[in-house]
Amino acid sequence: MQPLVQNYDERLTAPRSWWAVAVLIALGCGVMLLPLGALPLLGGLIGGGALSAVAVSAYGSARVRVVAGLLVAGDAKIPVAALGEPEALDETAALEWRMHRADPRAFMLLRSYVRTAVRIPVVDPQDPTPYVYLSTREPERLVSAVNEARAAHHGSESGA
Template sequence: MQLSATPYEERLTAPRSWWLISLLVGLSFALILLPFGTLPLLGGLVGGTAAAAVVASSYGSVRIRVVGGSLVAGEAKVPVTALGEVEVLDPQEARAWRTHKADTRAFMLLRAYVPTAVRVEVTDPVDPTPYLYLSTREPQRLAEAIRTAREAAAA
């Protein structure tokens, strides 16, 4: 039995301040090209702002979804039947699991500007990945969605 509606979907968008930084990058390019005239100045402003905005947008376009019996986090797609316990991490625990507690074999969808996360155990014996570390702004909702999908897949 699969759930018909998507129980969870989140996009880890970049903070608003990054868009201001994109504009400042464009201004920097414009100032660098100022000695070459007005046209290069405008090209630097437009080109630098656009390039920085593309980088901010692509970094902030990653999504986490629980849909169709799978957990989709960025480029990873894991069936919920291969997942074990879900641990909700507060900001201090999330920082610990990103640093000194981290396992190099783990899949980490990490965004430093998102303070909370979940750690999901991988129970598939063929998969060498011990756990998934997923930055999320709504760790309780994500954990509940994974548990619900896992129970539905087991039924």
């Protein structure tokens, strides 16, 4: 019997302060058009608010998932069979891997407002990507989900 694979799903939503900035941008657009009258003021509020809200929402819509033998990070779908042992990174280690230890060939789904991350080596010899770096608010849970998916994959290979 195969072990039950834990599904993992996290959305890297933007912090509340970014939404406050979106409101300030809307107000700024409205005030900028105030000399032209009430209707342009309203248009500036609505248009500026809508555009800034779309920008914040789009940037904060990145998702990290482990499902059906795949690690899905943003638009990337990586088979767990191509991944090595994941490593949870605390704030200090995550900052190091985002900065001076970073490899330009790595796949990185990072959000600066998420302080912790997971780094997973890519073990597929055909893939030039050395590792996957993923921002996550729950690094231990993501490590566990990837390990369970890898174990289930290896179990299904040996059982076949």
